[in-house]
Amino acid sequence: MNATNKRIVTFLWTILWASLALQSPSTAQTRGADIAVVVNADTPVTDLSLSEVRKVLLGERQYWNSKLPVVLLIRAPEARERDVVLRVIYQMSEAQFKQYWVAKIFRAEAATPPRIVYSNDMQYELLTALPGSIAFVDSRNIRAGVKVLRVDGHLPGEKDYPLR
Amino acid sequence: MRRRLPVLAMMFFAISPAWAQSSPPVDQAEQIRVLLERVQQLEKRVAELETKPAAAGAVVTAANIPAAAKPEMVPAPPPGSGHQHETAERQAATEQLEVHYPSLQIRGFGDVDFSATDQKGTTSGFNEGQLDLHLASALSRKVTYFGEITFNAQPTSVYTVDVERSIIRYDYNDFFKLSFGRYHTPIGYWNTAFHHGAWLQTTIARPDFVKFGGTFIPVHFLGFLAEGNIPSGGAGLSYNVGVGNGRGSPISRPGDAGDINDNRAWVANLYSRPARLYGLQMGVSVYRDKITLLGTQPNGNNFREWISAAHIVWTKETPEFLAEFANVNHRNILTNFVTNSQAFYAQVGYRLPWLERTLKPYYRFEHTHVPLSEQVFTNQNLVQSIVGMRYDITNYAAFKGEYRYFKRLPTDPWVNGAFFQTDFTF
Numbered sequence: 001m002n003a004t005n006k007r008i009v010t011f012l013w014t015i016l017w018a019s020l021a022l023q024s025p026s027t028a029q030t031r032g033a034d035i036a037v038v039v040n041a042d043t044p045v046t047d048l049s050l051s052e053v054r055k056v057l058l059g060e061r062q063y064w065n066s067k068l069p070v071v072l073l074i075r076a077p078e079a080r081e082r083d084v085v086l087r088v089i090y091q092m093s094e095a096q097f098k099q100y101w102v103a104k105i106f107r108a109e110a111a112t113p114p115r116i117v118y119s120n121d122m123q124y125e126l127l128t129a130l131p132g133s134i135a136f137v138d139s140r141n142i143r144a145g146v147k148v149l150r151v152d153g154h155l156p157g158e159k160d161y162p163l164r
Numbered sequence: 165m166r167r168r169l170p171v172l173a174m175m176f177f178a179i180s181p182a183w184a185q186s187s188p189p190v191d192q193a194e195q196i197r198v199l200l201e202r203v204q205q206l207e208k209r210v211a212e213l214e215t216k217p218a219a220a221g222a223v224v225t226a227a228n229i230p231a232a233a234k235p236e237m238v239p240a241p242p243p244g245s246g247h248q249h250e251t252a253e254r255q256a257a258t259e260q261l262e263v264h265y266p267s268l269q270i271r272g273f274g275d276v277d278f279s280a281t282d283q284k285g286t287t288s289g290f291n292e293g294q295l296d297l298h299l300a301s302a303l304s305r306k307v308t309y310f311g312e313i314t315f316n317a318q319p320t321s322v323y324t325v326d327v328e329r330s331i332i333r334y335d336y337n338d339f340f341k342l343s344f345g346r347y348h349t350p351i352g353y354w355n356t357a358f359h360h361g362a363w364l365q366t367t368i369a370r371p372d373f374v375k376f377g378g379t380f381i382p383v384h385f386l387g388f389l390a391e392g393n394i395p396s397g398g399a400g401l402s403y404n405v406g407v408g409n410g411r412g413s414p415i416s417r418p419g420d421a422g423d424i425n426d427n428r429a430w431v432a433n434l435y436s437r438p439a440r441l442y443g444l445q446m447g448v449s450v451y452r453d454k455i456t457l458l459g460t461q462p463n464g465n466n467f468r469e470w471i472s473a474a475h476i477v478w479t480k481e482t483p484e485f486l487a488e489f490a491n492v493n494h495r496n497i498l499t500n501f502v503t504n505s506q507a508f509y510a511q512v513g514y515r516l517p518w519l520e521r522t523l524k525p526y527y528r529f530e531h532t533h534v535p536l537s538e539q540v541f542t543n544q545n546l547v548q549s550i551v552g553m554r555y556d557i558t559n560y561a562a563f564k565g566e567y568r569y570f571k572r573l574p575t576d577p578w579v580n581g582a583f584f585q586t587d588f589t590f
Contacts, residue, residue, distance in 0.1 A: 051398070051439035060393070060400075060437070066337035069305055091442065093521060095559045096481070102271065102589060103364050107356065108310040108331055108343075111302045112269070115260045122257045129261055 034156035035084045035163040036139040037149040040131055043068070047150040050162050054089050056134060058100075059110045064132055072114035073126055073135035081136045088163055136163070266309070268301040272590045273361040277368065281568075281581035292317035293585070296328075296360040306335045314360050327420075328360055328384070339392040346420065349385040350404040350433040351449045352488045353475040363587040366484060366513045366526050366554055368564050372546050373490060373507035373532050379541055380507055380532065381471060381490055382411050382451070384418040385431065400437040406430065410453035411469075415540065425466075429453035435475075443480040449473040455494070455540055464498030467540055481515035481524065494540050503539060507532040513554075524554040530570075545572050552583075561588035 037053060039045065043064055048056070055061040062070050075082040077094060086097055101113040117123040120141050127133050127146050139156035142148060154161040273296040280288030299311040312329040333343035348355045355374050358365040373380040387408020394401035410429025412419030435447025451471040459465065473490040489508040495501070513526035532546040552566035566583040 049439075051442075054442065055400075055439075060402075061338055062335070063337045091480070095521075095556065098559050099364070103357075103361075105269070105300050106271065106298050106359060106361055106364065108300070108308075108329070108333065111300055111308040112267075117260070118253055118256055122253050122260075125257050126260055 032080055032084075032138070032164070034139045034161050035081050036137050036142055036156040037151055037163065038127060038135055038137050038142065038146045039149060040071075040127055040133045041145060041147050042131055043134070043147060045149065046147070047153065050089070050152050053151060057085065057089050057114075059104050062110070068132045071126075071130045071133040073117050073123060073130075073133055074114040075123070075136065076116050076118050081138060084163055085136050266301045266303050268299060271298045271300075272296060273298070273363055273587070274590070275362040275585050275587035278584040279581060280583075281579050283579040283581070293362065293587070294360055298359075298361075303332075308333050308335070312359060337392075339395070341391050342388065343391070344388045345386070346418065347385045347389060347406070349382050349431060349451065350389070350391075350406070351381050351431065351451055351471060352473045352490060353445070353447070353477050353486065354488060355381070355383060361589065362585065363560070363562060363589050366524060367511065367528060367550065367552060368566050368583050368585040371488070371507075371509040371511075371528070371530055372544070372548065373509070373530075374488075377416055378544075379414075379416045380492060380505070380544055381473070382418060382429075382453070383416070385409075385429070386418045386420055387428070396436075398439040400439055402435055402437070404431070404433040406432075411455050413456075413458050415455060415457075424458075425454055425456040427454035443478050444476075445479065446476040447474070449475075454497075457540065461539075463496055463501070463539070466497040468495040468497060469493065469540075470495075481513065484511075484513040484515070484524075484526075486511045492541075494538065496539055501537075501539065503535055503537050505532075505534040505538055505541060505544070507544075522556045524556075525552070526554065527551050543573065545574075547571055557586075560590070561586065 037048070045064060052061070056070055057072065059072075064070060074085065086092055086094065090097055090100070092100060101110075104110045105113065115126065117126060117135070120137065123135050123137065124143055124146070127135050142156075148155065151162055152160070156163070273294070275293035277291040277293050278289070279291065295315040297313045299309070299313075301309045303309055310329060310331045310333070311327070314326050314328055316324050316326065318324055327346065329346055329348060331343050331345035331347060333341055335341045348359055350356050352374065354365075354370060358370070360376070362368070369375070372378070374383065376383060385406060385408045387406055389404055389406035391404040392402065394403055407428050407430045409419035409423040410427065411417075412424050429452060431449065431451045433447060433449040435445055437445050449472070451469070451473075453469045455467045455469050457465040457467070470493040471490060472493075473488065475486075475488040477487070478485040487508070487510040490506070492505045492507075494503050494505075507530075509528055509530040511526060511528035513524050515521050516523045516525070528548075528550040530546060530548040530550075532544050534541050534544045536543075548568060548570035550566050550568050552564060555563045557563060564585045564587070568581040568583060569578060570581075571578045
């Protein structure tokens, strides 16, 4: 390979990699906002580990205390909040999630599946009205009147926050 | 090299437009429109909040969230927004807020099967399988009823209807729930994981030693059961403890109309779902009963029964692994003669990543050994290998196909069989 050919090859590779670098979106651009774990303001909890959040979502923990049942609120399919909850907490596909709750009720381990919410407005309405309710909200859309829980000691936006 | 250069150049020019098409530049006008919509939404929300009194109590609000979580991109408005959408949403919210008791929910399971084997004296053909109805009804915030009824095709009559489970449960909290009724006995894993829902299990049939109508373990149990979590941190311990009638007559049934003797059976099951190993469950169970066989036996008809069982399962599907072992100890009360029978199975499956994860091949090995001196059971020996494939047609229906290779007694010939099933929930 002569010097001219080497320069042409180097030039083409440089262009190729530069194009790749420019085309691939940066991490900051692709990463959505953190998903906050929010509960009804009267719920007696402020901090949960990720495995405790998982136990709540799996229906293995059904009571905050003996007088206050957990009321699970989950966004309808296609919402980003639901995608993050299924990916990070349940570690299930949409089909596996549906099958999980069919089986859970069939095993007499739960009486009802999580309540489905279709928007942030509906979510906040239920969160403020239902004692013991817990939901997952895009941290950019947090409103007053609910309690945001720390997960593994972190609030949304902090470096090691796990739900994103 | 001269030949390579044009090829590289062509590759580069061919790839570049493809990238450009996959992520087009953001249209500024569209961005402005979305931002304006967002501003309008926020203004509307501010107006709503200003009209409502601030929530009392120390709550964490958006102000407590670090700056990194503040808005940086505008989400697209939901499709179908407008008056109709808001009305539908309002109606859905109202329905979710209203709680009615009792709130009966019914779910059904069904299956249709086909089987063909080279075993002498058997015929190939279709089989209706079971039609199973499951009822769940909250009677109050802490009281729930669960029921399971099956309709079974019979060779000698049209159908039989069986009450498989009928349970009323009172929840005190996560650590103590008390229920009364007819259960699937909490021995091992399978018996309480899949019940009569063939669609829920990976394979076509249950393992032989937990099959319905079988006698190796008492599949059903009539009495009361206490259950709940045990405060154990990351170990994730839970328990079931129950007292009931025990085996009836025949011993495959739990004495629904009354106990066959004055002795109550009891069962205890302890299992762990470790927090660090999400998907893993392991547990041990013990069951104690006095069996009274009908009719006159030469050596007496009363036996003590001890069942001890253990299981370990990994419930994720990449891979899935289930294994159970059970030992059944029978002691003749009159002669003190003791026999032990063992059974186990190990099953592995794997959800393949292709075709939208609809395929799941699996393999199961089963072994049951009942000694010739066993006094309560008839022979149940089995060595069996099953290879199969599950195909999920939709989220709620599946096709399964299996090849089985098995034999009962050492002197029996090996049997080859092909089995097919479509099962579903509705």
